[in-house]
Amino acid sequence: MTDVRSGRRRSRWPAVGVAMGALVLTGAGVSAAEAATAQPALTFVAATRSVTAERYVSGDEVYLSFDLGLHVIAGKDAFEIRARRTGYDKPITAHRTVVKKGKKSQVALPAGTVKDFTGLADFTTITIKNAAGKVVTSYKTSFCGNSYSSARTRRDAPATNPYPTRCGGENPFTLGAVWGVQAGWNAAVADQPATSAPLAKLTPGKYTAEATIAPKYRKMFGVPDRNATAKVAVTVVDAKVDEEGLAAARTRDAREEPAMAQQVAAAGHDRHAEEGDASRQVSSFRPEFRAAAGRPATLAAAPKAGPKPDLKSLPAWGISLSQENRKWYVNFGATVWNAGSSPLVVDGFRRTGTELMDAYQYFFDAKGKQVGSRPAGTMEWDDRDGHKHWHFTDFAQYNLLKADQKFAVRSGKEAFCLANTDAVDYTVKDAKWRPDNTDLSTSCGANTVVAVREVLDIGNGDTYSQDRPGQSFDITNLPNGTYYIQVVANPAKRLSELSTANNTALRKIVLGGTAARRTLSVPKVYGITG
Structure with a gap:
């Protein structure tokens, strides 16, 4: 299931939809404080040096909780991508917004960089090795930058984040998306494979996970190699599955990811009641439409000119x-x-x-x-x-x-x-x-x-x-x-x-x-x- 706000895909326990545990990392990447000093276009960081991952087995199926806690931090300027297609039968093209001497311009990204509206394709490679240094599994993940849980990571960062809280693409007829990371703010990087199969290869034991931004994106966005990789020591343990454990997982899931309802494509109005208040912000176009105004005493005709919906x-x-x-x-x-x-x-x-x-x-x-x-x-x-x-x-x-x-x-x-x-x-x-x-x-x-x-x-x-x-x-x-x-x-x-x-x-x-x-x-x- 995919959290379209954060770009994060999590292995879920079948039938009950519970997230298991959290796996977070930091390591070879730089810290947020260092990022503020150097301020490259993007910096790849994570949260802790070592973690424990819980492994769940149900019959022939194996599920692993896996939250690497990977983040990208934008430098002195916001990182912004606009993806659009001119028609449903047309390819998606993408442009990066570049700021030079206070002026914004759009720079086209190479064809194939964006395959759909979920983000930059194959942005990250995650490789997991066992204690002997042998690669057990490796997979790629995408990145869009939009996240409901992003925050500023340094004192001089802007006070608000203008970018959407989700990547987009839930609707097959999406036409255009904006992805971005506010200057000095963080954005979660997806750490899950498309299916649970790669993670099922991890048996209880000691591992090292290495996550790195793909070379083409380092070159494309000016990310130094030293800012593009992070490692973590991972200990995988078998978890006991019982009603108490599942209940605890449900509680943890609700606490850590309150917006999970937007994970399922085509959910439409089915997801509203669970979505909560996570995406509120003041509009720059008009005042907040929070409570209804008073009943009009006199009615004006619709203006012949001026803004209107379509x-x-x-x-x-x-x-x-x-x-x-x-x-x-x-x-x-x-x-x-x-x-x-x-x-x-x-x-x-x-x-x-x-x-x-x-x-x-x-x-x-x-x-x-x-x-x-x-x-x-x-x-x-x-x-x-x-x-x-x-x-x-x-x-x-x-x-x-x-x-x-x-x-x-x-x-x-x-x-x-x-x-x-x-x-x-x-x-x-x-x-x-x-x-x-x-x-x-x-x-x-x-x-x-x-x-x-x-x-x-x-x-x-x-x-x-x-x-x-x-x-x-x-x-x-x-x-x-x-x-x-x-x-x-x-x-x-x-x-x-x-x-x-x-x-x-x-x-x-x-x-x-x-x-x-x-x-x-x-x-x-x-x-x-x-």
């Missing part, structure tokens, strides 16, 4: 087939994102004694000053399990269309709690890299509130995954053939935005099989299988 629908993804109570359903994930010049801000005001709110969209000028508002429909309390919050009823609509693109079935999901779940394109102007409302507990309100504010920030998408109640189509009585999942943003045109020409996206699916055993195939779109 809602775009992405093709449905994470599509699957399921059966329940003898009925067949097509489940899907759907994302609507804001590519505009202003956040989408919707305030709801409760009709006293009811479970309805009147909703209003608010407008702001380039400096964040509120300049108008207008009615935008309603919000309603959703009491179903998996929701239990206020939904804006006029945000999106999901339809299943026939091969001729005429209506066939409508999804039961018709109302939405707005929250910034996915970094779709953080390279667009004024994108909010650290959005405030990323979890349901702070975004959508309880049933005891009198007002609520819901926001979709610039560059961010709101994904509802295929596991949400109502997020499906009943296809029990539909004949086999070709269909299209239609995702429509702003279906009733109640929201004012820059354009409504990009509000609809289609994704082709093919139904087959028999009434007793339906089948589903999902052709690629733009080469994407997600």
Whole structure:
């Protein structure tokens, strides 16, 4: 499982999702104090000289807790990479932001440096040797720099970190990402292999782990060899597996990694409730959208000019087939994102004694000053399990269309709690890299509130995954053939935005099989299988 905020992948105990122990290192790398003096572009450091790693065995499977505690520290300037593709069928290109004499410029990175939106490919090589000096295992990890747990490492470092808390790429239709390490701040470096197999080779005993930045990145970013490697003495021991041990591991996991809920791709709204408050920061574009404003006494029309949101629908993804109570359903994930010049801000005001709110969209000028508002429909309390919050009823609509693109079935999901779940394109102007409302507990309100504010920030998408109640189509009585999942943003045109020409996206699916055993195939779109 991957912590997309810190770029860290951890071996997990099967079925119960528990992290085991922590393995931290320091050694041949330089200290934070030395890094402040020399200040190369990047310095590779770690935390302790020797650690103990716990080994867990379950049948034929072997799992090792493995947290090397590797960090990169940026020098006198922030380390920043921007990765983007101009279309879903286009390659990802990446540029590094370079500062010379106070001026910023973009330097293209070599082709193949970035293969996806999870970070710089094969950034680190981790080699583990036994007591005799023989290599037991070796593997490579990527690096993006974004981390919810980063901190400044020297007194003269800037007070805040502007970079996102996660790498991006959870959504297969991501267009652009920004990765960075603030000057003088640290960022965690991934220390886990893609699978548990390399670590399963480690039996109880003494080892030495050596981690090093790949030579091409040392040259590319001007990292001296002396700042690019760290070693640690590792003692692997068998851990006792029992209920008490698993409970302790769960407690440790919750304490050490409060944001683990964002590890799973396509989690969408399923991860909000667990995500917590880790990504809050003050916006540079406009004031905090924390509590709803008062109900407007007079309404101003939507400004003809000035910043506005621009809602775009992405093709449905994470599509699957399921059966329940003898009925067949097509489940899907759907994302609507804001590519505009202003956040989408919707305030709801409760009709006293009811479970309805009147909703209003608010407008702001380039400096964040509120300049108008207008009615935008309603919000309603959703009491179903998996929701239990206020939904804006006029945000999106999901339809299943026939091969001729005429209506066939409508999804039961018709109302939405707005929250910034996915970094779709953080390279667009004024994108909010650290959005405030990323979890349901702070975004959508309880049933005891009198007002609520819901926001979709610039560059961010709101994904509802295929596991949400109502997020499906009943296809029990539909004949086999070709269909299209239609995702429509702003279906009733109640929201004012820059354009409504990009509000609809289609994704082709093919139904087959028999009434007793339906089948589903999902052709690629733009080469994407997600």
